[in-house]
Amino acid sequence: xxxxxxxxxxxxxxxxxxxxxxxxxxxxxxxxxxxxxxxxxxxxxxxxxxxxxxxxxxxxxxxxxxxxxxxxxxxxxxxxxxxxxxxxxxxxxxxxxxxxxxxxxxxxxxxxxxxxxxxxxxxxxxxxxxxxxxxxxxxxxxxxxxxxxxxxxxxxxxxxxxxxxxxxxxxxxxxxxxxxxxxxxxxxxxxxxxxxxxxxxxxxxxxxxxxxxxxxxxxxxxxxxxxxxxxxxxxxxxxxxxxxxxxxxxxxxxxxxxxxxxxxxxxxxxxxxxxxx
Amino acid sequence: xxxxxxxxxxxxxxxxxxxxxxxxxxxxxxxxxxxxxxxxxxxxxxxxxxxxxxxxxxxxxxxxxxxxxxxxxxxxxxxxxxxxxxxxxxxxxxxxxxxxxxxxxxxxxxxxxxxxxxxxxxxxxxxxxxxxxxxxxxxxxxxxxxxxxxxxxxxxxxxxxxxxxxxxxxxxxxxxxxxxxxxxxxxxxxxxxxxxxxxxxxxxxxxxxxxxxxxxxxxxxxxxxxxxxxxxxxxxxxxxxxxxxxxxxxxxxxxxxxxxxxxxxxxxxxxxxxxxxxxxxxxxxxxxxxxxx
Amino acid sequence: xxxxxxxxxxxxxxxxxxxxxxxxxxxxxxxxxxxxxxxxxxxxxxxxxxxxxxxxxxxxxxxxxxxxxxxxxxxxxxxxxxxxxxxxxxxxxxxxxxxxxxxxxxxxxxxxxxxxxxxxxxxxxxxxxxxxxxxxxxxxxxxxxxxxxxxxxxxxxxxxxxxxxxxxxxxxxxxxxxxxxxxxxxxxxxxxxxxxxxxxxxxxxxxxxxxxxxxxxxxxxxxxxxxxxxxxxxxxxxxxxxxxxxxxxxxxxxxxxxxxxxxxxxxxxxxxxxxxxxxxxxxxxxxxxxxxxxxxxxxxxxxxxxxxxxxxxxxxxxxxxxxxxxxxxxxxxxxxxxxxxxxxxxxxxxxxxxxxx
Numbered sequence: 001x002x003x004x005x006x007x008x009x010x011x012x013x014x015x016x017x018x019x020x021x022x023x024x025x026x027x028x029x030x031x032x033x034x035x036x037x038x039x040x041x042x043x044x045x046x047x048x049x050x051x052x053x054x055x056x057x058x059x060x061x062x063x064x065x066x067x068x069x070x071x072x073x074x075x076x077x078x079x080x081x082x083x084x085x086x087x088x089x090x091x092x093x094x095x096x097x098x099x100x101x102x103x104x105x106x107x108x109x110x111x112x113x114x115x116x117x118x119x120x121x122x123x124x125x126x127x128x129x130x131x132x133x134x135x136x137x138x139x140x141x142x143x144x145x146x147x148x149x150x151x152x153x154x155x156x157x158x159x160x161x162x163x164x165x166x167x168x169x170x171x172x173x174x175x176x177x178x179x180x181x182x183x184x185x186x187x188x189x190x191x192x193x194x195x196x197x198x199x200x201x202x203x204x205x206x207x208x209x210x211x212x213x214x215x216x217x218x219x220x221x222x223x224x225x226x227x228x229x230x231x232x233x234x235x236x237x238x239x240x241x242x243x244x245x246x247x248x249x250x251x252x253x254x255x256x257x258x259x260x261x262x263x264x265x266x267x268x269x270x271x272x273x274x275x276x277x
Numbered sequence: 278x279x280x281x282x283x284x285x286x287x288x289x290x291x292x293x294x295x296x297x298x299x300x301x302x303x304x305x306x307x308x309x310x311x312x313x314x315x316x317x318x319x320x321x322x323x324x325x326x327x328x329x330x331x332x333x334x335x336x337x338x339x340x341x342x343x344x345x346x347x348x349x350x351x352x353x354x355x356x357x358x359x360x361x362x363x364x365x366x367x368x369x370x371x372x373x374x375x376x377x378x379x380x381x382x383x384x385x386x387x388x389x390x391x392x393x394x395x396x397x398x399x400x401x402x403x404x405x406x407x408x409x410x411x412x413x414x415x416x417x418x419x420x421x422x423x424x425x426x427x428x429x430x431x432x433x434x435x436x437x438x439x440x441x442x443x444x445x446x447x448x449x450x451x452x453x454x455x456x457x458x459x460x461x462x463x464x465x466x467x468x469x470x471x472x473x474x475x476x477x478x479x480x481x482x483x484x485x486x487x488x489x490x491x492x493x494x495x496x497x498x499x500x501x502x503x504x505x506x507x508x509x510x511x512x513x514x515x516x517x518x519x520x521x522x523x524x525x526x527x528x529x530x531x532x533x534x535x536x537x538x539x540x541x542x543x544x545x546x547x548x549x550x551x552x553x554x555x556x557x558x559x560x561x562x563x564x565x566x567x568x569x570x
Numbered sequence: 571x572x573x574x575x576x577x578x579x580x581x582x583x584x585x586x587x588x589x590x591x592x593x594x595x596x597x598x599x600x601x602x603x604x605x606x607x608x609x610x611x612x613x614x615x616x617x618x619x620x621x622x623x624x625x626x627x628x629x630x631x632x633x634x635x636x637x638x639x640x641x642x643x644x645x646x647x648x649x650x651x652x653x654x655x656x657x658x659x660x661x662x663x664x665x666x667x668x669x670x671x672x673x674x675x676x677x678x679x680x681x682x683x684x685x686x687x688x689x690x691x692x693x694x695x696x697x698x699x700x701x702x703x704x705x706x707x708x709x710x711x712x713x714x715x716x717x718x719x720x721x722x723x724x725x726x727x728x729x730x731x732x733x734x735x736x737x738x739x740x741x742x743x744x745x746x747x748x749x750x751x752x753x754x755x756x757x758x759x760x761x762x763x764x765x766x767x768x769x770x771x772x773x774x775x776x777x778x779x780x781x782x783x784x785x786x787x788x789x790x791x792x793x794x795x796x797x798x799x800x801x802x803x804x805x806x807x808x809x810x811x812x813x814x815x816x817x818x819x820x821x822x823x824x825x826x827x828x829x830x831x832x833x834x835x836x837x838x839x840x841x842x843x844x845x846x847x848x849x850x851x852x853x854x855x856x857x858x859x860x861x862x863x864x865x866x867x868x869x870x871x872x873x874x875x876x877x878x879x880x881x882x883x884x885x886x887x888x889x890x891x892x893x894x895x896x897x898x899x900x901x902x903x904x905x906x907x908x909x910x911x912x913x914x915x916x917x918x919x920x921x922x923x924x925x926x927x
Contacts, residue, residue: 071803097805109800111793113860121786122793126805128786132814135785136778142785167580189804311700359895366902369639373855374898376848380891388884502707502844509704538733540752544715547708551693554705558697 022085024049024100024193024225025070030079032069039065040249043079047193047242052219052226054240056233056260058269061246063229064106067195071103072096084192098126102191104182106198106229112171116162116181119170120153123188156184159214159221176203180211187218194218196228200235208232212239237261245269278412283535284528289419289488291527292426296481297504298511298519299433300474306450306514307470310368313375314355316501317382318475322348322482323492324390327397337400344479352475353468360471361464379498386494394493397486422484429477430520437516446470450514503530506550512563521561526550585780588863592776595870596769603765611877619873620768621647621830624775626853626865628822631779633851634860635788636815637795638694639703641847642710643823645690646683648717648842650824651831654679655756656722658832659749660729662760672762676771676828683824684817686713691816695809710847717839722750755838756831763833771829772866775822780862782818791815792860856897 023046030043040062047053055063068074070081072093081088083099091099102123111119128149130141157163160180165173170181179199186194199215200208212235219226230236236243237257245253245260247269253260260266297319304312325344329335335343359378363371403417437443448456449466457463485500486492503526511522526546533545553561599616602608629643654675665671693705716733723730725742732738736751750756782788790811793801798808831837853872857864875893879886900906 073799073803093799093802094805094807097803103803105800105803109797109803111796111800113796114789114792118789119793122789122801122806123804125786125790130786132782132785132787135787136781138781146785185800185804305700311703359899362899363902365904366898369633369855369859370898370902372639373852374895376852377891377894377898380887380894384887384891388888502711506704506708509701513700538719540719541715541733544712547712547715550708551705554697554701555693558701560701 022049023047024051024084025227026080026082027066027070028080028082030066030069030076030081032065032074032077038249040069040246041078043069043246043249043251045244045251045254047225047227049192049225050219050223051241052215052228052239054236054243055227055229055246056231056236056243057246057252062249063246064197065249066246067103067197067229070096070195071101097189097191100190100192101195102186102189102193103195104179104186104197104199106201108175108178108182110170110178110181110185112169114170115167116157116170116173117150117153117166119181119185120156120188121149123185124149124152127190153188156187157181159187159218160184176207179203180214183218187222191224193225193227196226196230198229198231200230200232208235211235215239278409279535282413283531285413285415285419287528287531288524289416289422289527290531291507291524292422293481293485293488293523294500294504294507294526295426295520295523296429296477296484297500298507298523299429299516300477300481301505301508302511302513302516302519303446303470304474305508307446307467308360308364308371310360310371310375311505312474313372313501313505314378314382315474315478316497316499316504317379317386318348318351318478318497319482319485319500320386320492320494320497321351321382322479323397323486323496324386324395325479326400326483327395327486327492330398330400331395337402341400341480341483344483345476348475348479348482349472352471352478356468356471361467383494383498390494392494394491397490397492399487399490400483401487416488418484418488422488425480425484426520426524429480430516433473433516442466442469503546506547509560510550510553512560514564515560515562518560518562581784584863585784588780588866589773589776591863592769592772592866596765599765611880612874615873615877616765617763617768617833618830619870620765620772621826621833622850622853622869622873623772623866624768624822624826624829625850626857626869627772627775627779627862628819628826629850630854630857630860630862630865631782631815631819631822633854634858634865635783635795636791636812638812638816639700639851640706641703641844641851642690642706642708642713643819643850644842644844644846645706645710645713646687646820646823647827647830647846648713648839649683649686650676650679650827651837651842652717652720652750652756652827652839653682653824654828655759655831655837656724656729656749658760658762658828659747659758660724668760668762669767672767672828672832675762675832676825679828680821680825683827684821687817687820688813690820691813694816695812707844707847710842710844714839714843717750717842718753720750720839721748721752723748753839755836755840757836759832759835759837761833761835763829768829771825775825776862778818778822782815783862787811787814852894856894 025045025047027043027045031041032039043066055066057063065074069076072088072091083101086099088096088099111122114122128145130145134142154163154166157166162177162180162184165177170178173181183196183199200211203211215226216239240257243255243257243260244251245266252265252269253263297315301312301315304310304315322344325347326340329340329343330337355378359374360371363374399418401417401421403420405417406415406420408415437447445456445461445466448459448461449463453463482497504523507522507526508519510526511518511520529549530542530546533542537545599608603613625643625647629640632638632640657678658671658675661671661674665674690706690709694702697705719733721732721736721739723739723741723746725746727742730739730741736748739748741748790801790806793806794808794811802808853869854865856872857868876886876890879889882889
């Protein structure tokens, strides 16, 4: 029923960004069915190399499902995902991460018995090369790589000013710090596309404002693309350069924050249809 | 004819496993714990029936009833004293406690009745049935075991499906918190589950000892492990699963003994279990749980 | 910078303490033994204690660090024990040195346990929770059952194996020697194990396990335990690390098995049954999940405890059972937990990752 309302421009959402480069992510007609229910259908999205994009929509619209499709927690039943031009078909979660997608989770999933630093270091596992024996017998490569990992972990933690918490148990951190640590852990895998699932959930306005700044900082420092799911409209409208609106598994609108705010289909999806007199 | 004979023996042994497995599965479903002491309740049931028949000269029926009563009370007491305080504890702590209870029951039995095996007189006085001119002999114990198993299965299905208590049990096993909010007395329901499970164990104990008449403090442990295997085989937490798992296990064991190797029959049973779990990771009738991301 | 150093130093200090306790205990016992201050019953327990310590440390790697409940650890011990015995007997003529023969037997025993664990690891990768626990139990029982039917003999033509009976070995009458006789177990073992051998094996297993835990592999294994989905999302492969942990654990258990078996003149397959697996699991749980030092202490104390309770004669196993139940009830009581947390809070350890399964 919404497909009639969709006015989807193909190609990058923000044509004037990254115009000279190929996009980092392209989803083409992506879809998944759970036992007959089409959770996501005909999902098309293109994200530029250093774009901050938002994925919004009412509860149950299929936003997290899109993340799960991109990270192959679910295998899409239809469509193609191109990451930096490479088809991710047949890859699993691990391979997709190695190819450059890292994510955070809506319900926090930290390694709660590990220290903050070890959570971040776990994210660097693929970058480390020393093997089991070098680890057991503490050979030179172990010391060298652990030292690099330690320094890098503290450096990454300093983005959120968390370096002093490095030896704390991650499960004992306050909620907001846990969300930030998840972002740091994802960054530790050296991604080219960062997926943030409701990064501001449960944060107060000043924390949210700080987070906003930091997301921008991350993009600028690491020159990566960010796709975020968020219900905080102020945050989304403020930092996203392109926004995609999902409802009942369908894209109902795409465009710049201004365009989205003015789009009648979006307003209807969020506020309901006006009764016709 | 030999195949038929083995099949009947297998179903008979499997019925005992099924009755024990029902107890395992009910307790698992509701308390989410592997009650390793369950096998030893079987042994207690066996000894109770044995004592009342040998020392008190009771008839089989009161002896069985006494065994059931004692085991039911035992189940409730053990749950209250050892498991209830650990309801919020990690499942491994509960597992170790259950092992402690198992050691306790075995060693208490060792102190009371000694380590030498007792010869159990069968409580079943149904004559053996000779069919096909005596080529096929069905023992009275086999008939009684299979019949009890069928009766118990039907009774349990009706109980969990139709009665208020049974529905409460299903509700508690789905979600303890929600059940409590709906006004179900969770503690009482769990006690009842242990009571029923232990009562069934007593019946299984009597049937087991009637078929294999040696009674020792460790009599219950191997059937206990086998029944636990049967419960997992069928999908732990599922009542029909325990039934099917138990009977299949019995048949596999007897056929393994008859046609492959007597000594390796246990290995065969466990190997089949592993293969089944590799194909169906939650057992034959177990629910597939998918973690939500 | 200072903080950084302290964070890195904490684990090192904790590990140092663990090694220190083991070395100190070894020196004290050696001193007492040479002074004749240890009863013969107690001295007879020394090698089993060492074997159980290695078992507990290795099982903690599977249960505490990896988070997979295993009820069949004794199976690997069994493989190591009997393969070790066979190796030692086969090498009797060619290697006269006892310690060297023991070391080689342990290596072969551990290796074979590791190979067997590669089969067990397949379901470990597919199954979860209690289903996995039952499969490990099943494997333990299968190993016990097979070993129980195995006949092995040695003559001038080499080793002979059969599952039928001793006659089927077809041993050469003059040079033949039966090593394993089915349900009668392995007999005629030359005792090679000693407290020193046990001590060396403990140190070796501590080096392997503690350093493994405190390396990228340990981090990856623990991250898979804490949250598999998140671990996969950062590119950590469950298969690779679970195999690593599980096989390491099995190899150590196999070596402990060789140590154990070479302490007796005969050994039965039944010795390594479900109850032994459970016994080791009890050490791990009481010592604290993931707490290696705790495993060592629990294994030593609980192996000695029944011996200490000997004065209660017939009641000792009953008392053991009651102690076990009471310890679980007390340590899991919310009030005692609060109390413990209060005592611990000023110096909450990083290594002692108490994990809730």
